[in-house]
Amino acid sequence: xxxxxxxxxxxxxSGAFQTAGDASASIKRKLKQLGVDAVTLRRVAVAxxxxxxxxxxxxxxxxxxxxxxxxxxxxxxxxxxxxIPDIGKALEEGYSTASEEARDLGFGAGMGLPNMxxxxxxxxxxxxxxxxxxxxxxxxxxx
Amino acid sequence: MQDKRFHSVRLDxxxxxxxxxxxxxxxxxxxxxxxxxxxxxxxxxIDCGECIRVCDYHxxxxxxxxxxxxxxxxxxxxxxAPSLYGQFxxxxxxxxxxxxLLAMGFDDVYxxxxxxxxxxxxxxxxxxxxxxxxxxIISSACPxxxxxxxxxxxxxxxxxxxxxxxxxxxxxxxxxxxCKKHNVNPEDVGCFFITPCAAKMTAIRNPIGxxxxxxxxxxxxxxxxxxxxxxxxxxxxxxxxATASSYGVGWANSGGxxxxxxxxxxxxxxxxxxxxxxxxxxENNKLQDLxxxxxxxxxxxxxxxxxxxxxxxVARNAVQMLMNGCDIxxxxxxxxxxxxxxxxxxxxxAILPNSVMRLDDDIVEAMRKxxxxxxxxxxxxxxxxxxxxxxxxxxxxxxxxxxxxNKMDCIHILKEQLKIMAQQxxxxxxxxxx
Numbered sequence: 001x002x003x004x005x006x007x008x009x010x011x012x013x014s015g016a017f018q019t020a021g022d023a024s025a026s027i028k029r030k031l032k033q034l035g036v037d038a039v040t041l042r043r044v045a046v047a048x049x050x051x052x053x054x055x056x057x058x059x060x061x062x063x064x065x066x067x068x069x070x071x072x073x074x075x076x077x078x079x080x081x082x083x084i085p086d087i088g089k090a091l092e093e094g095y096s097t098a099s100e101e102a103r104d105l106g107f108g109a110g111m112g113l114p115n116m117x118x119x120x121x122x123x124x125x126x127x128x129x130x131x132x133x134x135x136x137x138x139x140x141x142x143x
Numbered sequence: 144m145q146d147k148r149f150h151s152v153r154l155d156x157x158x159x160x161x162x163x164x165x166x167x168x169x170x171x172x173x174x175x176x177x178x179x180x181x182x183x184x185x186x187x188x189i190d191c192g193e194c195i196r197v198c199d200y201h202x203x204x205x206x207x208x209x210x211x212x213x214x215x216x217x218x219x220x221x222x223x224a225p226s227l228y229g230q231f232x233x234x235x236x237x238x239x240x241x242x243x244l245l246a247m248g249f250d251d252v253y254x255x256x257x258x259x260x261x262x263x264x265x266x267x268x269x270x271x272x273x274x275x276x277x278x279x280i281i282s283s284a285c286p287x288x289x290x291x292x293x294x295x296x297x298x299x300x301x302x303x304x305x306x307x308x309x310x311x312x313x314x315x316x317x318x319x320x321x322c323k324k325h326n327v328n329p330e331d332v333g334c335f336f337i338t339p340c341a342a343k344m345t346a347i348r349n350p351i352g353x354x355x356x357x358x359x360x361x362x363x364x365x366x367x368x369x370x371x372x373x374x375x376x377x378x379x380x381x382x383x384x385a386t387a388s389s390y391g392v393g394w395a396n397s398g399g400x401x402x403x404x405x406x407x408x409x410x411x412x413x414x415x416x417x418x419x420x421x422x423x424x425x426e427n428n429k430l431q432d433l434x435x436x437x438x439x440x441x442x443x444x445x446x447x448x449x450x451x452x453x454x455x456x457v458a459r460n461a462v463q464m465l466m467n468g469c470d471i472x473x474x475x476x477x478x479x480x481x482x483x484x485x486x487x488x489x490x491x492x493a494i495l496p497n498s499v500m501r502l503d504d505d506i507v508e509a510m511r512k513x514x515x516x517x518x519x520x521x522x523x524x525x526x527x528x529x530x531x532x533x534x535x536x537x538x539x540x541x542x543x544x545x546x547x548x549n550k551m552d553c554i555h556i557l558k559e560q561l562k563i564m565a566q567q568x569x570x571x572x573x574x575x576x577x
Contacts (some may be wrong), residue, residue: 005510007265025423033541034509038298042426045298058484115428115482127325143506 006068008033008095017105020056023064027075030066036073037142043119044073044139050112051077051135057102057112058076058082059133073122073139083129090116091125149348150192151205151341156180158202163529165194165203170415171294175542176532184498189290190345191415191440192449193423205341205450208360210367216359220248220321222313225256225387225395226339226445227364227457228465231375236394237385237465241373244337247367251321255336258313258386259394263403264476265306265488269334270435275496279410279425279433280304284400286346287440288418289494295495296422303559305490307353309394310343312338314357316475333359337367339448340441352541363450388477389469395443395462400439403474413447415440418473471526502544514541524555 001110010023027048030087048064048076055077062079084090090097093114098107113135118122118139127133149344165182166174173187174194183203194203213219221244228237240251262284270280281302283289292299302352322329338344340362347356374404393399397413410433412421418438424430441447446462447455459563470477482488502516503509519540531552533539542548551557 006513021423021427024427028279028423028426030513032297033502034504034513035498035504038300038496042298045426046428068510070510106391110502126302141506 005070006066008065008068010052011042012052012059012062012064014056014059014061016056020053021049024052027066031068031073034068036068038122040073040139040141044075046137047116047119048075048136051075051137053107054112055079055118057098057107062132071141071143073134073141075139076086077135078132079134080132081130083131084125084127084133085129086099087125087127148185149186149345150183150188150190151207151344152183152188152192152195153204154181154183155202155204158200159194160200162199163534164197164199166529166532166534168193168197169534170291170419172538173532174186174534175547176529177548184499186497187294189287189294190340190342191287192341193440194343194417195449197241200226200262200380205344205363207341207344207366207450208335211360212360213333213335213362216326217331218250218327220317220322220332220334220335221245221247221337222258222310222317222358223252223337223394224257224310224339224364224445225254225259225274225399225462226341226448226451226458227337228392228503229395229446229462230349230364230368230451231372231459232453232454232461234375234461234465235379236381236383237387238382239375239378240371241384242378243371246374246378247370249335251317252384253317253320253334254385254387254391255309255521256385256391256394258309258311258316259391259400259403260304260388260474260481261312261316261478261486261488262309263390263400264478265312265483266304266404267475268483269304270307272328277302279430279436280405281425282404282435282437283352283402283490284308284394284437285342285439285445286351287340287415288343288438289351290342290497291415291440291493293497294500295419297498298495299422299426300494301524302425303494305352306488307490308346309391310346311353311357312486312488314359316482318357335359337364337453338362339364341449344407344441347446351494352492353487358425364448365452368452372445382517385469387469389466389471390442390461390474390475393470395440395445396459399444401435401437401467404437406433406434409435409437409438411439411444413439413444414442444490464486495558498566502541512544516544519543519550522550522556523553526555528555530554 059079062083065075065076122138124136173184344361390403398411401409401411444453446458502512523536
């Protein structure tokens with residue numbers, strides 16, 4: 001892997017539905033300016049949006065970070081809790097622990113993590129109840 | 144004649160006051176104000192006409208073909224956009240508009256709404272072979288939206304349907320039928336689209352998806368409105384000349400194409416900012432059940448074009464009323480199979496992304512410039528006031544990195560700098576006195 005050359009970080013607050021999509025929109029805009037190919041762009045767009053919404057719906061707040069090298073876009077979602085008790089279950093399609101409020105807004109279909117995993121080339125999730133969750137997703141850039 | 148750099152949207156330098164109205168509204172950040180006037184960046188402009196609409200000084204205008212250009216051809220055919228029908232109140236039939244065009248001196252007239260009927264059938268045939276990854280299929284009818292996608296949503300280009308616009312199909316059919324009927328040379332026949340917008344004019348001179356346009360020119364609706372209206376006023380009968388279905392005529396309004404092509408699981412959005420918001424959602428895979436997406440740059444659809452005369456809501460109602468009197472046979476049954484084989488309805492060329500937003504063709508260099516840009520952004524006030532001549536502080540930082548301006552073009556930074564200098568001068572004066 002080559003050196004990281006560009007890092008971009010966004011604070012995402014818990015329950016911030018009003019600004020949902022801002023961080024991923026900004027990431028998309030930058031990747032377009034950076035000249036990332038259309039196929040990779042679309043995959044990052046879907047995963048970053050899902051990651052941002054997960055932070056809003058499920059976490060106590062956290063960060064969405066984009067690290068880019070000439071060969072790879074890395075998306076990192078890092079939160080400060082509450083942590084996922086059963087990661088295996090959370091990765092199942094259709095499984096969701098979204099609140100009533102989030103479901104009323106049309107979220108919580110249980111496709112967030114599976115969608116992120118499906119779109120990324122590498123997907124790595126570490127979680128500890130009471131501490132937080134960190135998801136790392138790698139997307140190879142076509143050149 | 145084809146001109147790769149042709150843009151219909153232009154600036155009248157003498158009328159421009161260098162305000163920031165157009166600067167702020169351009170969806171592709173294609174305008175800068177420098178040296179006391181606006182400049183349009185050709186590579187970025189998508190000819191949507193937003194700037195024409197918001198300019199209080201009428202400094203922005205659409206270049207279309209003058210009526211005198213008809214004289215280049217021995218025979219002239221008018222291709223009225225269905226939105227033209229909405230420009231006249233109290234019509235009993237679109238035929239009155241067609242008769243009016245003939246009275247104006249056109250040798251023949253062919254409804255673009257008929258072209259829309261053929262295109263509807265062609266799109267539906269094409270959609271039968273669609274793969275899951277093709278959804279949502281995006282309409283290619285609004286040339287400003289196609290260009291918007293090239294600039295801002297390159298990852299959605301593969302969703303655009305590769306069928307030509309109704310105007311192109313109408314021109315091909317009209318010319319062929321006229322030549323056959325009158326036994327004349329195609330070179331002697333000119334097909335002129337009666338256009339509601341600048342984007343169609345650009346689509347004729349500088350086409351996307353095919354090498355050359357079948358349309359020979361575009362006349363602005365505003366230019367012929369007065370003369371046409373006076374001819375229509377004299378004629379209150381229905382010659383039954385108009386043959387397009389209510390579906391084809393409906394393409395004039397936002398939602399008309401979607402209703403004809405894909406009545407279920409489709410979405411029609413009008414107004415370029417609204418279209419951008421929905422394209423963002425499509426990009427995020429948020430609209431999973433969507434099969435067909437129709438986006439129109441103008442409010443209300445083509446009836447809201449910058450070159451129309453009538454208020455778009457009034458025109459919309461007028462079109463709706465006329466639709467009630469049109470043939471209600473769906474294009475699937477109305478359009479003969481022979482049209483599908485006889486004409487080149489499928490676009491010949493792939494639509495390629497417009498990479499003008501890239502900071503650099505080399506990704507490493509682009510990353511370096513992006514880093515620089517971020518640093519500049521952090522030092523700017525973030526007012527997005529436009530005083531520097533760039534639409535936002537972010538674009539200003541981008542313009543600095545691209546080498547088009549420098550930080551002192553920001554009046555707030557300049558003010559800060561002057562304050563420091565004034566302070567230094569005071570201190571200097573004090574020390575020299577001692």
